[in-house]
Amino acid sequence: MLLNLFKFKGGVKPPTNKTQSVGLPIAQAPLPSKLVVPLHQSIGGTPRPVVQAGDQVLKGQLIGEADGWISAAVHAPTSGTVVEVAMHTQAHPSGLDALCVVIAPDGKDEWIARETVDYRSLTPEEVRERLQQAGVVGLGGAVFPTHGKLTPAKTVPMDELVINGAECEPFITCDDLLMRERAEEVVRGIGIFRDLLRPKKVLIGIEDNKPEAAAAMKAAVDALGEPFLVVQVPTLYPAGGAKQLIRVLTGKEVPASKRSTDLGVQCFNVATAYTAWRAIAHGEPVVSRLVTLTGNVAEPRNYEVLIGTPMDELLKLAQPHPDTDGIVMGGPMMGFLVPQPSVPVVKATNCLIAHSERLFPPKAPEMPCIRCGSCAQACPHELQPFEMYWFARAKNFGKTQEYKIFDCIECGCCSFVCPSRIPLVQYFRFAKSEIWAREREKNAADQAKARFEFKQLRDEREKAEKAEKLAKAAAAQAAKKAAEAAAAAPATDGAAPVAATPAVDVEKDAKKAAIEAAMARAKAQREAAQPKNTEALTPEQQRVAAEIEARRVAAHLIDPEPAAPPAGEKAE
Amino acid sequence: MMFAPAPFLLKDVSVSQVMTQVCLALIPGIAAYAWLVGPAILVQLAIASATALLAEAAMLRLQGKPLALFLSDGSAVVTAWLIALTFPPLAPWWLVVTGTVFAIVIAKQLYGGLGQNPFNPAMVAFAVCIVAFPALMSQWPSVGLQLSLKEQLDIILGIAPRVDALSGATPLDAMKTALKLGDGGIDVAQLLANQDIFGNFAGRGWEWVAAGYLLGGLWLWQRKLITWHVPVAFIGALVAISGALWLYNPAQFANPLFHLFSGGAMLGAFFIATDPVSGCTTPRGKLIFGAGAGLLAYIIRVFGGYPDGVAFAVLLMNLCVPVIDLLTQPPIFGMKDKS
Numbered sequence: 069m070l071l072n073l074f075k076f077k078g079g080v081k082p083p084t085n086k087t088q089s090v091g092l093p094i095a096q097a098p099l100p101s102k103l104v105v106p107l108h109q110s111i112g113g114t115p116r117p118v119v120q121a122g123d124q125v126l127k128g129q130l131i132g133e134a135d136g137w138i139s140a141a142v143h144a145p146t147s148g149t150v151v152e153v154a155m156h157t158q159a160h161p162s163g164l165d166a167l168c169v170v171i172a173p174d175g176k177d178e179w180i181a182r183e184t185v186d187y188r189s190l191t192p193e194e195v196r197e198r199l200q201q202a203g204v205v206g207l208g209g210a211v212f213p214t215h216g217k218l219t220p221a222k223t224v225p226m227d228e229l230v231i232n233g234a235e236c237e238p239f240i241t242c243d244d245l246l247m248r249e250r251a252e253e254v255v256r257g258i259g260i261f262r263d264l265l266r267p268k269k270v271l272i273g274i275e276d277n278k279p280e281a282a283a284a285m286k287a288a289v290d291a292l293g294e295p296f297l298v299v300q301v302p303t304l305y306p307a308g309g310a311k312q313l314i315r316v317l318t319g320k321e322v323p324a325s326k327r328s329t330d331l332g333v334q335c336f337n338v339a340t341a342y343t344a345w346r347a348i349a350h351g352e353p354v355v356s357r358l359v360t361l362t363g364n365v366a367e368p369r370n371y372e373v374l375i376g377t378p379m380d381e382l383l384k385l386a387q388p389h390p391d392t393d394g395i396v397m398g399g400p401m402m403g404f405l406v407p408q409p410s411v412p413v414v415k416a417t418n419c420l421i422a423h424s425e426r427l428f429p430p431k432a433p434e435m436p437c438i439r440c441g442s443c444a445q446a447c448p449h450e451l452q453p454f455e456m457y458w459f460a461r462a463k464n465f466g467k468t469q470e471y472k473i474f475d476c477i478e479c480g481c482c483s484f485v486c487p488s489r490i491p492l493v494q495y496f497r498f499a500k501s502e503i504w505a506r507e508r509e510k511n512a513a514d515q516a517k518a519r520f521e522f523k524q525l526r527d528e529r530e531k532a533e534k535a536e537k538l539a540k541a542a543a544a545q546a547a548k549k550a551a552e553a554a555a556a557a558p559a560t561d562g563a564a565p566v567a568a569t570p571a572v573d574v575e576k577d578a579k580k581a582a583i584e585a586a587m588a589r590a591k592a593q594r595e596a597a598q599p600k601n602t603e604a605l606t607p608e609q610q611r612v613a614a615e616i617e618a619r620r621v622a623a624h625l626i627d628p629e630p631a632a633p634p635a636g637e638k639a640e
Numbered sequence: 641m642m643f644a645p646a647p648f649l650l651k652d653v654s655v656s657q658v659m660t661q662v663c664l665a666l667i668p669g670i671a672a673y674a675w676l677v678g679p680a681i682l683v684q685l686a687i688a689s690a691t692a693l694l695a696e697a698a699m700l701r702l703q704g705k706p707l708a709l710f711l712s713d714g715s716a717v718v719t720a721w722l723i724a725l726t727f728p729p730l731a732p733w734w735l736v737v738t739g740t741v742f743a744i745v746i747a748k749q750l751y752g753g754l755g756q757n758p759f760n761p762a763m764v765a766f767a768v769c770i771v772a773f774p775a776l777m778s779q780w781p782s783v784g785l786q787l788s789l790k791e792q793l794d795i796i797l798g799i800a801p802r803v804d805a806l807s808g809a810t811p812l813d814a815m816k817t818a819l820k821l822g823d824g825g826i827d828v829a830q831l832l833a834n835q836d837i838f839g840n841f842a843g844r845g846w847e848w849v850a851a852g853y854l855l856g857g858l859w860l861w862q863r864k865l866i867t868w869h870v871p872v873a874f875i876g877a878l879v880a881i882s883g884a885l886w887l888y889n890p891a892q893f894a895n896p897l898f899h900l901f902s903g904g905a906m907l908g909a910f911f912i913a914t915d916p917v918s919g920c921t922t923p924r925g926k927l928i929f930g931a932g933a934g935l936l937a938y939i940i941r942v943f944g945g946y947p948d949g950v951a952f953a954v955l956l957m958n959l960c961v962p963v964i965d966l967l968t969q970p971p972i973f974g975m976k977d978k979s
Contacts, residue, residue, distance in 0.1 A: 428648040450970060
């Protein structure tokens, strides 16, 4: 069966550097001395830790539970003892810390009881829940929780399921080796996705520089009698970007403002399909992944690595050369230098490249943009990077948005071809983060403004009510006096005959005033007696609240509540 | 910890590589030029290059910018070469120096230097000099004038008198003047056949210089340093308007081939209108820019007061670049149906 392929505009052809690491089969990385497992390893929420220091855990045991729909569980990668649940530096360019579960392996690598089920006996909801519980996330790099992508759009029929085995980034070969060695399980995993999404076609895209992987996948597809199409796509970075692969295989262009399911197509990485199969059919949550060790090393190779393995310890397996001066996580086009060599491997870690100046020479100094347009020709999203650069540099972020900066996938093609060696992607990341920051600030300011306006409104209302009350009280007082005067009037009968007729009115007024005064008093009493929301609680509720308060104080989350409110707060 | 953002792999390209290749692409045209008028053009190229580098160095120093980095980018040399190639080859040295200094100091560095100039610096130099020194800018060596390097140097340096023998006209000028003087009584075909200044299809000798530029321009396109848009639109527009008028009255209007291979048309189409800094950047914008420059060049050279119109045409189109670019933004990936 032949498929008509489409082209995407732009793209570049960097040297692939893949042959170094495909010579040897996948090896199992030995147990490291400790495992530092970050809880936040996917897009979405941060799983809650469910273990504490001192707990014994088994391999595959839940250590962090998903805290929402877009969140995926985290598991112990091996059996051992939880040393601590604490903040550690992450494999992220920011170098920020995040909450991790640190496990000292006991060396037994003892699994939890694994349940094997036939997924066909499960409802789609059950399959999705199991995938979430098993921590299955997109292993192509985006780590989006997989179960969140397995619901077809209600209005659009699902035409194509695209499986991404393109692996377009130079140096990385973990998907290549996975397809070569474990094609059958990948294809079985794709079968799960197919059964949940029910697409008309399943297209497996593999760049044509990986004929062995394509052949293995084809053989597995045939052996399992699946109607999947294994398609070799031209090697052109970034053909492995989800949007580019969808374009090449289906001709559809997914803009940044839409989900691919809105266009009747969904895309998963081959490694995600593999882990989905292991999770569903073998009851094995995601506790390890394939990582390519390459770059400035003597023995480049792919390893099956436990999540949480410190990178420096792992990279030693590939024997880095002495002039190695850093570790790049990911490929040379989109990867980043990790802030510390000891940061742990996470689910997004597909490749570690030993960095050296020999391998990646320092960049020549940045020159002014000459508007040559090479970047625009290379941009796979058909943006005008030099215009966005111009406005990002001028901090004219509104203009960068007019030039669709949020459609930029940061693939690095523009920086790659720039003759002025301008780090364009850096400028775009800067502009995006500034725009996000400003949006957050604006939201905060809007909220503050709303709060302030409401407070003003309330103050005015209270003032008006007070004034009304005073006026009524004064009226009542006056009426009382008038009534007294009226009562005294008959005693001096005849002295003021003309006063007799108004006296009836005065009496009436006095009555009215008295009623009103009584009503005002009742209202004031009611208001004074209005209970706070913390009052009128049952003793049980009060006890719980007090305990919570005590814990919060103990954890230094809040200051202990002062006995009397500080002077400043009494102003009103 | 060091900081180096991705991508870690970079294509082996640089501004100086780009500029060097532009200079290389000019060599076939320069070779034909030197064959036609002798070594004078090489002298002018040297004078312009030295002046450009000195002026650039002085301006960089005033701005506190790194000298070596910016002098080696090659952009000043490209400007210098375009000035030398558009000025009369036996122009006095100070005219070339004045034009080059004006180009580098005013048209380029005062606007912010490399990448910031809205107007093509070489064309600014040409326009300034033809307005300020019209006589000197119109003195072209007569056809068949054979002078030694010494004689040419003497003229350029002002040691020898500027004899009448070298105050020839360009083929375009000759055609225009003859048609004007003939006042309808002269036929273009007759002129081309009888006058010594005209060669096989355009100016004698000059047609091969233009062919040299065409060759170099095609090489630039093949090397992907320029896209096809500007040259094709420029040449297309020039051929369209000259062809239409030639078909309308072949006696009074020269054929498209003559116009293509005369004056600055080829140099303009491949080397001047393609300047990325002062030109349009979007594909449709480049088409408009090229076509506009080609049309204006024809109108100015045929109906205007100057013998050639490429410089003014390019400068006028430079003015329109921001608007053209703004209005011709291409739709992006995934947004093609809506717009």
